[in-house]
Amino acid sequence: MLVVACVKQVPDTTQVKVDPVTGTLIRxxxxxxxxxYDTHALEESLRLKDKYGFRVAVISMGPPTAEVTLRKTxxxxxxxxxLLSDRAFGGADTLATSMVLxxxxxxxxxxxxxxxxxxxxxxxxxxxxxVGPGIASRLGCSQLTLVDRIEEVDVKNKQVKVRRKLxxxxxxxxxxxxxxxxxxxxxxNPRYPTVPMRLMAEDADIALWDNKEMNIDExxxxxxxxxxxxxxxxxxxxTKGQILGDETDKPEDVARSLIDKMKxxxxxxx
Amino acid sequence: xxxxxxxxxxVFAAAILFFSWSCYRRFGLVLxxxxxxxxxxxxxxxxxxxxxxxxxRRVVSKPFGxxxxxxxxxxxxxxxxxxxxxxxGLAPDVISYSRLxxxxxxxxxxxxxxxxxxxxxxVILAVIRRLTFPPxxxxxxxxxxxxxxxxxxxxxxxxxxxxASEIARGTERAADYMFISNFGASxxxxxxxxxSLETAANVFWxxxxxxxxxxxxYLPYSKHMHxxxxxxxxxxxSLEKIKTQSREEFARENTFGVGQxxxxxxxxxFDSYAxxxxxxxxxxxxxxxxxxxxxxxxxxxxxxxxxxxxxPGDGGEVLPLIGGDGEGSVSEEVLWECTTCGACMEVCxxxxxxxxxxxxxxxxxxxxxxxxxxxxxxxxxxxEQRSNPWGIAPAERTKWAADINVQPFEAGKTEYLFYIGxxxxxxxxxxxxxxxxxxxLDAGGVSWGTLGRDELCCGESLRRLGNxxxxxxxxxxxxxxxxxxxxKKIITQxxxxxxxxxxxxxxxxxxLEVVHHTEFINSLIKEGKLKLNASGDLGNVVFHDxxxxxxxxxxYDAPRQVVAAATGKxxxxxxxxxxxxxxxxxxxxxxxxxxHEGTLINVARVEEALExxxxxxxxxxxxxxxxxxxGLKDKDAAEEVRVLDLAEIxxxxxxx
Numbered sequence: 001m002l003v004v005a006c007v008k009q010v011p012d013t014t015q016v017k018v019d020p021v022t023g024t025l026i027r028x029x030x031x032x033x034x035x036x037y038d039t040h041a042l043e044e045s046l047r048l049k050d051k052y053g054f055r056v057a058v059i060s061m062g063p064p065t066a067e068v069t070l071r072k073t074x075x076x077x078x079x080x081x082x083l084l085s086d087r088a089f090g091g092a093d094t095l096a097t098s099m100v101l102x103x104x105x106x107x108x109x110x111x112x113x114x115x116x117x118x119x120x121x122x123x124x125x126x127x128x129x130x131v132g133p134g135i136a137s138r139l140g141c142s143q144l145t146l147v148d149r150i151e152e153v154d155v156k157n158k159q160v161k162v163r164r165k166l167x168x169x170x171x172x173x174x175x176x177x178x179x180x181x182x183x184x185x186x187x188x189n190p191r192y193p194t195v196p197m198r199l200m201a202e203d204a205d206i207a208l209w210d211n212k213e214m215n216i217d218e219x220x221x222x223x224x225x226x227x228x229x230x231x232x233x234x235x236x237x238x239t240k241g242q243i244l245g246d247e248t249d250k251p252e253d254v255a256r257s258l259i260d261k262m263k264x265x266x267x268x269x270x
Numbered sequence: 271x272x273x274x275x276x277x278x279x280x281v282f283a284a285a286i287l288f289f290s291w292s293c294y295r296r297f298g299l300v301l302x303x304x305x306x307x308x309x310x311x312x313x314x315x316x317x318x319x320x321x322x323x324x325x326x327r328r329v330v331s332k333p334f335g336x337x338x339x340x341x342x343x344x345x346x347x348x349x350x351x352x353x354x355x356x357x358x359g360l361a362p363d364v365i366s367y368s369r370l371x372x373x374x375x376x377x378x379x380x381x382x383x384x385x386x387x388x389x390x391x392x393v394i395l396a397v398i399r400r401l402t403f404p405p406x407x408x409x410x411x412x413x414x415x416x417x418x419x420x421x422x423x424x425x426x427x428x429x430x431x432x433x434a435s436e437i438a439r440g441t442e443r444a445a446d447y448m449f450i451s452n453f454g455a456s457x458x459x460x461x462x463x464x465x466s467l468e469t470a471a472n473v474f475w476x477x478x479x480x481x482x483x484x485x486x487x488y489l490p491y492s493k494h495m496h497x498x499x500x501x502x503x504x505x506x507x508s509l510e511k512i513k514t515q516s517r518e519e520f521a522r523e524n525t526f527g528v529g530q531x532x533x534x535x536x537x538x539x540f541d542s543y544a545x546x547x548x549x550x551x552x553x554x555x556x557x558x559x560x561x562x563x564x565x566x567x568x569x570x571x572x573x574x575x576x577x578x579x580x581x582p583g584d585g586g587e588v589l590p591l592i593g594g595d596g597e598g599s600v601s602e603e604v605l606w607e608c609t610t611c612g613a614c615m616e617v618c619x620x621x622x623x624x625x626x627x628x629x630x631x632x633x634x635x636x637x638x639x640x641x642x643x644x645x646x647x648x649x650x651x652x653x654e655q656r657s658n659p660w661g662i663a664p665a666e667r668t669k670w671a672a673d674i675n676v677q678p679f680e681a682g683k684t685e686y687l688f689y690i691g692x693x694x695x696x697x698x699x700x701x702x703x704x705x706x707x708x709x710x711l712d713a714g715g716v717s718w719g720t721l722g723r724d725e726l727c728c729g730e731s732l733r734r735l736g737n738x739x740x741x742x743x744x745x746x747x748x749x750x751x752x753x754x755x756x757x758k759k760i761i762t763q764x765x766x767x768x769x770x771x772x773x774x775x776x777x778x779x780x781x782l783e784v785v786h787h788t789e790f791i792n793s794l795i796k797e798g799k800l801k802l803n804a805s806g807d808l809g810n811v812v813f814h815d816x817x818x819x820x821x822x823x824x825x826y827d828a829p830r831q832v833v834a835a836a837t838g839k840x841x842x843x844x845x846x847x848x849x850x851x852x853x854x855x856x857x858x859x860x861x862x863x864x865x866h867e868g869t870l871i872n873v874a875r876v877e878e879a880l881e882x883x884x885x886x887x888x889x890x891x892x893x894x895x896x897x898x899x900x901g902l903k904d905k906d907a908a909e910e911v912r913v914l915d916l917a918e919i920x921x922x923x924x925x926x
Contacts, residue, residue, distance in 0.1 A: 012655065012656075014663045017665070031655065031656075033655055065638075139794065189647065190634075190647075191640060192640040192642075192647060192650060193640065194637060194638055194639065195520065195526050195527075195637040195638065195739045196522070196526075196638065196639045199521075199522045199740065200522070202708060
């Protein structure tokens with residue numbers, strides 16, 4: 001059976017600065033990384049491979065440079081990596097993105113029985129957490145979000161049991177396969193690539209699917225298929241706090257004055 | 271030919287054949303190791319052998335080493351005596367040193383007699399030591415140790431018995447010069463018949479022969495293989511001080527690091543034969559000292575046991591090298607406990623190379639198995655993605671200079687690159703050191719610049735932790751940048767950056783003049799470029815040697831001279847100092863790991879400094895700074911004792 005892991009190459013947002021004049025993101029010189037949430041989705045997919053012998057295919061929509069990220073997934077043990085790249089896909093919002101990803105999953109599922117689509121909870125650049133559910137809606141499959149543990153995949157009865165982390169409680173859900181699972185970061189600790197795997201990945205084949213290959217209605221993808229229009233990007237005004245004391249103060253005194261302040265503001269009423 | 275001679279020829283032939291076969295089998299295993307050229311500069315190697323093996327240079331640095339020295343040289347002299355003894359046994363009528371002219375014969379007889387008693391005395395002393403005040407490790411009192419001492423003792427007693435009987439019989443013409451044997455003869459009852467004396471001499475002769483040949487055959491099967499291997503091991507010793515690890519070639523068909531014993535270079539295997547388990551390495555190891563399972567002596571012993579178990583087979587591993595917990599296997603935790611401080615290699619009398627073997631095995635864990643303590647995952651990712659151990663955004667590299675004006679390095683205009691290092695750039699405490707270095711450089715009128723945000727981590731911790739693949743990429747990237755920017759001269763404030771840029775990058779052909787701030791400041795002072803007002807404000811300044819400055823790069827005097835110039839007084843030495851200095855606990859990538867076993871290394875070192883009534887502890891390394899700061903907090907002494915980098919001490923003394 002097949003697990004499709006969806007990954008995205010994102011700018012390392014801790015290194016992104018907003019241009020104070022134009023209000024746009026300064027992307028020059030900012031390194032790209034695999035979306036941290038997706039590293040956990042990939043790891044979970046690889047664990048299903050180890051446990052159930054599933055095959056792991058990784059898909060990523062992005063510019064040709066996203067190939068680097070896909071190579072990394074191969075070094076970690078993914079069986080197949082496909083880059084979905086076409087000018088027509090550019091400028092997509094979450095709606096149009098999930099259109100392309102869903103179509104890619106559908107194509108993969110034609111050849112092999114699909115068990116799970118694994119996504120990270122969200123990306124660190126868009127932070128919407130909409131793409132995973134979007135794929136599930138488009139494919140009409142089970143949708144399991146906020147998953148912090150996969151209890152069991154029951155291959156015979158074609159169902160999966162997961163634990164979802166909700167506010168203040170957990171929820172155990174059983175859903176029929178195929179299912180889209182969006183994972184939280186606490187689900188696992190991603191593995192580290194071995195050197196032989198890295199070297200293998202250096203010249204592994206990364207398939208490229210453009211829209212000729214995918215053949216999706218151009219009105220539903222890219223900028224044209226996006227329902228979101230960006231008016232303006234800006235850093236929210238930060239109301240600066242006040243620094244109390246200085247670094248020479250004893251930690252105990254700092255803690256005490258902090259507690260006093262919190263009491264004063266009624267933040268400690270239990 | 272008498273029946274005695276025939277019997278001896280048979281015994282001798284059997285013994286020599288068995289000994290040759292044993293040596294062939296045991297030393298043949300060494301050839302299974304990877305190639306390692308130790309036959310270059312034969313000249314220099316020969317001198318090393320004379321100096322360290324025959325001169326016993328390192329052995330005698332400890333009191334009981336003198337005992338070993340006596341025994342060693344007694345052996346050397348008696349080698350001649352015993353060669354004669356054996357040949358004489360084979361052909362009594364042809365070979366005998368008694369056929370020499372009187373003068374030569376008497377001299378030799380006298381020498382052998384005295385040397386034999388010296389050997390006997392040193393054996394007795396060794397036995398007494400093992401019984402009454404043994405070295406800390408239990409193997410010193412092993413069966414092996416007593417068997418070999420017993421054999422040597424017996425050999426000497428048989429020697430004297432044989433000669434005493436002959437003197438008493440009146441057949442020894444050198445009797446007057448063989449003082450000890452002569453004394454032995456004097457205590458033989460005067461009524462003893464000639465026949466019984468002849469029998470006694472004969473019996474002692476046979477005891478001597480059998481013990482001698484047994485001794486020879488016992489060697490290859492005991493830790494006393496040392497007797498055969500240690501002299502050549504001094505010949506094969508690394509010509510340079512070991513201050514780096516070997517490179518790896520990242521080709522697809524290769525395996526990385528050492529996961530099976532025959533993947534070690536052959537010298538690593540030979541090392542294990544040269545070891546006699548004296549335990550000096552363990553005595554100085556910070557991990558052993560603080561009660562952790564790592565003992566360098568056992569590590570080398572395990573390599574030997576593993577080789578003897580796995581070597582004779584055809585590649586299949588009978589006993590795992592890494593991961594097992596019995597004799598002959600090295601556990602993973604042991605490998606991660608090493609701080610690479612190099613104290614073990616510094617004291618080893620036969621130049622065993624412990625640290626490279628540990629890194630070899632770490633490489634296997636990291637590169638082939640991706641198995642390492644979980645703290646390291648974050649470190650590895652941070653280094654690869656953001657080129658610093660903390661994973662802080664590279665844009666923050668210049669934050670330390672927020673309030674000062676720092677020029678970028680420009681080829682042709684700037685002489686020195688001041689390579690700040692990750693700790694100097696990101697760590698709040700160590701930023702003060704960086705600022706002090708800047709103050710000194712400016713006061714000394716030095717032309718310097720930085721790489722600003724473009725500076726990358728040198729990758730030191732990765733290399734010591736066995737993540738050679740990522741280190742290799744980082745080294746290439748740095749060297750490329752240095753070349754592109756025309757950087758030739760570099761000042762560092764971190765001994766780890768220093769040693770890496772200087773020694774490790776040299777393997778990549780980097781042509782850099784790297785200088786640590788301690789040396790640089792010292793030369794500025796000597797050239798009269800810094801005006802210092804020595805004051806006693808800092809109280810009693812205790813100096814701590816950083817491993818990567820001292821043992822690795824032999825910088826011992828410069829920092830001491832600088833402290834003297836800046837405070838008006840030579841620093842106070844700790845009990846263990848200079849080449850014997852005790853590590854702070856942060857080297858070898860240990861900076862980024864927790865200490866799960868035993869007591870804390872940094873606390874042990876802080877206690878040593880406190881014993882010397884330290885008011886200021888002077889360090890020259892950002893890691894040492896952190897370790898001492900933490901250790902002082904643990905000892906509740908952070909209020910009374912401060913830790914300062916050498917640069918901070920100098921900056922304080924600079925006249926405004």
